[in-house]
Amino acid sequence: MTLDSVLFYVLAALILASSILTITRRNVVYAAVWLVNTLVGVAGIFLLRGAEFLAGVQVIVYIGGIMVLFLFVIMLVSGHDEAVQRRFSNQKWPALAGAVAVCGMLSVIVLRGVGSLDHPGMPEAPPIGSITENSQQVGQVLFSQYLLPFELASILLLVAIIGAIVMSKTRNRATEG
């Protein structure tokens, strides 16, 4: 068993355990911390696949940005009544049945398809190069072939920022009147 296999299984166990804990914890802050754990595991998977730039983006944007935003909002809206609140919705058993059905269909599709992914002609994972090399490749493709989507993504972010500000700002007149 090579080091790559050991790392993969360790990271996969970390990701799955942390994600299950994320959706089962009663306290939302604990759920957020387990989600951070999951995201770290996914960043490790990116490193394992030679996507160093993506791993960096994952840590900086997801863990540094999105999860901090989540924690801020948790502190803004969360009461102290989680201990007495129900965690799961009323229709949790039908929902679980539906999820298991989706699980079955996806598993059938994936298990039928995975054999064809690993035909011998396909090159194996490239050796992990230096970080600058991977970033250089990503940057070149991003700024030549995907320049228009890149600019559209920046517009999307701008719209999202404005939308978030407009929706979450207080309207004094509305609260007074």
Added chain:
Amino acid sequence: MMEVTTSHYVVLSTLLLLVGIVGILTRRNILVLLMSVELMLNAVNINLAAFSASLQQVHGQVFSIFVITVAAAEAAVGLGILIALFRNKQAIHADEIDLLRW
């Protein structure tokens, strides 16, 4: 133990997607629902990175960056909606929000 191949990554990403689906269907707290969406988007990213490596091309990683961008925008807007909702209805549970207007 066998060697880790692309299919291992696909199976891992399927399992992560399923955890996200179960979370989004069964939980009540909207914050946990948004976290489940992040889990599902991460499952997609694992797939993209795995295929990007197995095809020796960097396009999958570029697409992953776009997915992360959209996830950031989604989280910002979703949490903004949640704050507005909490301010108006004091509700952070999905099954308490069953009116189109109030």
